[in-house]
Amino acid sequence: MDHKKVIFIFGIGRSGSTLLDLMLGSHPQTFSLGEISKLPKFVKKGKRNLAALEESxxxxxxFDEAELKRFAAGISNHRLNKYIPLKIERFVRGLVGKDNILNPYTILFEKTKTQILVDSSKYFP
Structure with a gap:
């Protein structure tokens, strides 16, 4: 299988989404990211060893500290640099849209060495 895929699990609390995430993540070609949308909040607070980070x-x-901060900024859609005008930042993001720096899932595929990622975030900020 050459095509890499991301499976997004959406659901409300107590709907079985966590169980589905665990089942899909147990396959040898997949890696469960858990509720990755919570990661930026933990990184912003400087707490690298809480909740999802303790689970895995x-x-x-x-990830070293700097990589984790860049990654968290990428998945939270925060500005890369507040001093660069938004119009220029959007242009640069468009030019390098598939670049590892701006595409968090590309980074995760490289780090996990799997074909399928499972993201069970309940919402996306």
């Missing part, structure tokens, strides 16, 4: 040593073992 993946984040701590595969």
């Amino acid at each position: 040593r993946f984040w701590i073992d595969n």
Whole structure:
């Protein structure tokens, strides 16, 4: 399988989405990211060892502090640099839209060495 895929699980609380995430994540070609949308909040607070980070040593073992901050900014749609005009930033993002720096899932595929990622965020900020 050459095509890499991301499976997004959406659901309300107590709907079975966590169970589905665990089942899909147990397959050898998949990696469960858990509720990755919560990661920027933990990084912003400087708490690298809470909640999702405790569940999997993946984040701590595969990302240094600077990488984790860049990654969290990428998935939260925060500005890369507040001093660069938004119009220029959008232009640059368009030019390098598939660049590893701006595409968080590309980074995760490289780090996990899997074909399928499972993202069970309940919402996306």
